[in-house]
Amino acid sequence: MEKSKIDTNSNSLAALLAGNEAAVLERWRSSLVSDNGSRRSGIREADLNRQSGEFLAAFRAAIERDAAGNIQGSAWDQTRGILSDISREQASQGATASEVATFIFTLKEALFGLVQIEFADDPQRVAQEVWNVSRILDRLGLLTTDIALKNREETILRQQNEMLELSTPVVKLWGGILALPLIGTLDSERTQVVMESLLDEIVRTEAAIAIIDITGVPTVDTLVAQHLLKTVAAARLMGAECIISGIRPQIASTIVHLGVDLGGVSTKATLADAFAMALLRSGLGVCRIEAPRKSSSGQ
Amino acid sequence: MGEFLLVTVQVDMHDRLAMALQDDLTERIVANHARGVLIDISALDVVDSFIGRMLGNIASMSRVLDAETVVVGMRPAVAITLVELGLALPGIRTALSVERGMQMLRSGISGHQRSVFETGPDDRQS
Numbered sequence: 001m002e003k004s005k006i007d008t009n010s011n012s013l014a015a016l017l018a019g020n021e022a023a024v025l026e027r028w029r030s031s032l033v034s035d036n037g038s039r040r041s042g043i044r045e046a047d048l049n050r051q052s053g054e055f056l057a058a059f060r061a062a063i064e065r066d067a068a069g070n071i072q073g074s075a076w077d078q079t080r081g082i083l084s085d086i087s088r089e090q091a092s093q094g095a096t097a098s099e100v101a102t103f104i105f106t107l108k109e110a111l112f113g114l115v116q117i118e119f120a121d122d123p124q125r126v127a128q129e130v131w132n133v134s135r136i137l138d139r140l141g142l143l144t145t146d147i148a149l150k151n152r153e154e155t156i157l158r159q160q161n162e163m164l165e166l167s168t169p170v171v172k173l174w175g176g177i178l179a180l181p182l183i184g185t186l187d188s189e190r191t192q193v194v195m196e197s198l199l200d201e202i203v204r205t206e207a208a209i210a211i212i213d214i215t216g217v218p219t220v221d222t223l224v225a226q227h228l229l230k231t232v233a234a235a236r237l238m239g240a241e242c243i244i245s246g247i248r249p250q251i252a253s254t255i256v257h258l259g260v261d262l263g264g265v266s267t268k269a270t271l272a273d274a275f276a277m278a279l280l281r282s283g284l285g286v287c288r289i290e291a292p293r294k295s296s297s298g299q
Numbered sequence: 300m301g302e303f304l305l306v307t308v309q310v311d312m313h314d315r316l317a318m319a320l321q322d323d324l325t326e327r328i329v330a331n332h333a334r335g336v337l338i339d340i341s342a343l344d345v346v347d348s349f350i351g352r353m354l355g356n357i358a359s360m361s362r363v364l365d366a367e368t369v370v371v372g373m374r375p376a377v378a379i380t381l382v383e384l385g386l387a388l389p390g391i392r393t394a395l396s397v398e399r400g401m402q403m404l405r406s407g408i409s410g411h412q413r414s415v416f417e418t419g420p421d422d423r424q425s
Binding site for chain 2: 192195200202207208230233235236239
């Protein structure tokens with residue numbers, strides 16, 4: 001049966017695999033297990049056995065349909081799916097990207113051995129098949145690296161979003177007075193989030209005054225100032241007045257040196273000053289309550 | 300409402316509608332001897348640069364006719380859009396709700412540059 005397939009060059013590998021899947025799997029598993037000892041992250045043998053079985057079955061099925069090894073093609077969909085599952089699983093157990101790739105590359109040894117035995121009388125053929133196997137497996141190995149990178153990027157993006165939400169709280173200081181303590185650098189994306197949450201909060205609490213505290217903003221350049229002014233303008237359009245507070249001396253000098261015009265926006269050095277101003281504008285004030293007799297006598 | 304005109308924008312403003320509003324409003328200001336105009340745009344959720352400019356124009360025209368304009372009830376999304384378009388409407392006075400806007404007009408606002416907070420303490424003193 002294999003003799004007849006050998007002529008149809010393209011499918012010889014698939015036929016070989018079909019006949020010797022168990023042997024290949026055995027050999028792959030043994031080299032995986034011996035390799036596993038040298039890994040930093042120990043993946044359980046049972047997991048490795050299951051993953052190698054799954055992958056080899058999918059690999060065989062795919063190569064039967066597309067021997068050219070165009071791994072982006074539809075014939076390889078299932079293989080890619082399984083590979084990304086394996087890659088994710090191993091990564092979650094602490095495997096590095098190269099370790100996951102090595103998982104695939106180890107299969108080469110088993111397949112090369114098989115090819116060598118099968119075509120022992122035809123060195124040219126051996127070279128050709130080895131090249132073919134090597135090419136496909138290299139691509140699959142690289143694919144695992146891509147998957148690992150993509151996973152990491154997803155993680156970073158998710159954390160970035162979480163950070164965005166964490167870092168833009170709008171707090172109510174008093175009836176009609178909101179505070180927005182900004183921490184970290186203001187880029188345009190963050191400004192957007194800050195602006196939206198501030199405006200929503202203004203509508204919700206019917207606030208008339210919003211204090212933007214920039215104590216936690218490390219530097220204020222022209223861009224950051226522009227973003228601040230935008231926020232102030234948007235709040236004004238909603239009918240709320242803004243006070244910018246927490247301007248440190250260095251920032252004040254930077255603003256002046258850069259020639260940034262903070263326009264008609266009221267600014268205060270500290271949040272306390274801004275709050276006092278906000279209270280005054282709302283017609284409120286803070287006063288000392290009559291001290292109880294006991295403590296006043298003690299003073 | 301007495302010496303104040305109340306305009307409620309209920310539908311999305313087309314350019315022509317905005318023009319018509321501008322014409323009507325100036326005529327009514329003169330006819331009613333209005334001293335204040337309150338424009339409620341809480342139902343408006345789409346604005347473009349033209350409408351933004353129109354609001355500015357209406358405010359300027361009313362001022363020429365000695366009537367103050369207060370725009371009330373702007374939605375957050377609309378405010379962000381206008382700011383992103385570079386139309387911060389510096390000449391227009393704004394308030395969060397119709398009630399606050401009326402309060403603003405009643406408190407006898409003078410000088411369009413002054414904000415309600417700057418006039419606040421003065422009012423209490425008088």
